[in-house]
Amino acid sequence: MTASVLPPAIVLILGGLVLPMLPVRLRGFAILALPLATLLLVWQVPDGVALRAPFLGYELTLVKGDALSRLFATVFAIMAFAGGLFALNQNRVVELAAALCYAGSAIGVVFAGDLISLFIFWELMAIASTLVVWSAGPSARGAGLRYAAIHLLGGVLLMAGIAGEVASTGSLAIGKLELDSLSRGLMLAGFLINAGAWPISSWLPDAYPESSWSGMVFLSAFTTKAAVYVLLRCFPGTELLIYVGLFMVFYGIVYAILENDMRRILAYSIVNQVGFMVTGIGIGTELALNGAAAHAFTHIIYKALLLMSAGSVLYMTGKRKCTELGGLFRTMPLTTICGIVGALSISSFPLTSGFVSKSMISDAAGIQRLEMVWYLLAAASAGVFLHAGIKFPWFVFFQKDSGLRPADPPWNMRAAMVLCAALCIGIGVLPGPLYAILPYPVAYAPYTAGHVVFYLQLLLFSGLAFFLMLGWLKRTMTITLDVDWLYRRLGLALARNLNQTAETAWIGVTNSAGRFARGVSSGVRRYHGTDGVLARAWPTGAMAFWMTIMLAAYLILSYLRS
Template structure:
């Protein structure tokens, strides 16, 4: 079904973001932050399923809008995060950051609604640019982190572009459909997507860059880039088995580094990697139940991760501190923030009657249903292990050794955004049918069976016991954690400097070689054609006549041999 009345939802936020600096001058910025995401959400749900909006471009037909159940799931939660992120950021004075965040959110929605590879790539790159600006708005320390972030995403974009170009050349089609990894272009597409998902070996871009953004910036950053990558994997590579081991590496990498980390925002950044790992595993399993689990987990993860980042962002705004060793005992003066943070931690830990429980259980249930014993057991281990870093944030920030800090709860708009997200975390957990009804495939699964509830509570109690027993080991020290980004932070600049010097020496050698060769050639030519050279001297007429005769004779003789 094609109709000219469809308005691309993401373009509303993109245009709003581009106009926001102008609107701020006339006092309309707050209105834009609240109203435009609501309009976008309405536009997501207005077209019927299967509706499309196309436009010609360089001989191809771009599908700007192609509605589907999967697209609606992601576009809905992205619009919701645009609204709640805008509500939380009403007091953010940096209009450039908010403008870039809305362009970022609108581009993410545009990717989910796109029906062809070219449109996906265009808005994929707009996302990279806008998110880099969001990071740069975090201050002076964020500038180098933003540059490293941009470099990694330029690499991912280049791989994606090369893969898409190769795919179009091979098939003659720009259609965005399920693919395998049987060709080099498709492997390049997969590699470009996995970079944005935070997959190894370049996962470190996420904890390197996101924590350096502002107290509002990381809320937006956590919602879009990695989850758009999950959406594209869901749509482009369902059932690709290589994603299962990649996902497990992400899960355990994120858990280990989050346990070791001292910086609260870096803990949550590593947590993003391990949570996305669960989604990648589900996509690799590839059954309808697993794909539903990946979509549901992405939806709820955006919500509870935003809640945790709003809580820690409120602490950062109030205290200016973000390390576990600098915080503690804040529940005394920030009770609302503490309660919201606990709800977010329970949700990410998949506590029954929270949103994380009804989403993660779909993934483990899919593995069990397919008799994938190893995958299921590893998911159990990962689910128990993830509790350790999940408890760390509320414990060390709000309940550990009193830091003596007494900041107040944040202003009403920030508190309201956290309360709404907390209601979503509990509401989706208590009434899972609301989310299950949105998923791309019919859901024939009941998460609240007695054995499943008892099993999950046992798992959580075991994780809590492990946290208690290892609390002395988990006690934070004022140190930093080395990650693979050390390779381009330290040796990288040294190698670049060496290559720069090598290039300089090579160029100087080449210039000297060319100059010396030119001078030798000049002297050779000058010796023959100069004033004293054999070709430069004046020759008598007789001599010239003699040599002319010799040359003519040689020509006559040679003609007899032809």
């Protein structure tokens, strides 16, 4: 093994494994200190290979640094710290330990320099995130099982693709790939499953909202963004991703508008926002790729802020349905303000982080003369303001008073929300530091008169449309059916019917086989049993008679043949 730096991922992974064994007083310190130590190590990784290790005749590159990997590792470490701060009063140590391992595995993915290392960290991430879901308690077991099944499917596809790629090229290197073979198609499918691409996307709104009030904050940050990273690394400029991303964008909007559960609204919003990133990766220019990477960075922070706001409401009230909430701004002012900051950021409001990242993707489409893509992204930006920018804060904090009077959450949860809100505003006001760490040189000015006026007009008319259609948008105690209905309900019914049919057929086969066996046994006893025709004693005279007949027949036949 050759190493020039301590792997950043190992700090969080080992820390997560050791955390349950630490005294209670030290756990809080470890939860905050380990991500900060990891962030320091992230910026110690040089460009190029930093750690190699032999494995089954291959040379694995466990740590390889460049601008893109440092960008994602930085925001993952920040999110591990902010999520840990928010979850300090979480009494389920399994969740906290799994969350640290989860964050460390995601950092391992972005620093992996070969396909085998990437796959190992990819699967560790799936295992740790499943534990985060399960740690919420018995109510999350079914969702966790479905989550694990989908990610195991994605892992199988990815492993098959990697095996085919290594067999055909002999190389483990991670780099830009053309979508020109079955193995690369399988790899792309494995990546897209983790990204939440339709039709294998319903795992996200199925599992994430069933996690705890703190667990969903961690879950929102790593799996889908690690998938965005590998798509940026392996499939930039793949045209198929434009259409996949656009479908994700509108799929997420439609289902988020229909939802009544505040955490499912935000879960569908994750799919929607990742769709913007996937579209940018499909466009493939330097501006589009910078936009996708920057939007992944800002999305992790403002989505965490939104989920912290929703998690605080759930923690203080025990309720998550929009029909059960409302009027909370009176007693939860800080949570309301932070939720509004997150809502403005996801809506790309000027002076927030979403504005300086998402607009890069739209402008890249315009520069490439992809007019339809540009128009669709503009329409989608209005839809985002409808479902996340207005609907979430309105129905949770401002609609008709629910009679609930919860206070703001404990200090650590408030501190985590303030930290994320400050980052959302700080990046929006001063985007230069973010642009400086993007993978390609940035010559982009977000605050031009045209940009600002266009987005303000878009958001203004979206807000007007929301309040004009408020009567239609009011939520009722309903549920929405997604693609997962096919395997959660229809698939289960088909499996039961198939099982009954197979059981009936098997009973018929076994009964027929039994009757046949009994017939054969009866025939054998009839002729060869103790009283059978061929087994009982024959008189000597009768035997001599039949032998004479057989000998006469033999002589006649011999005569005729001669």
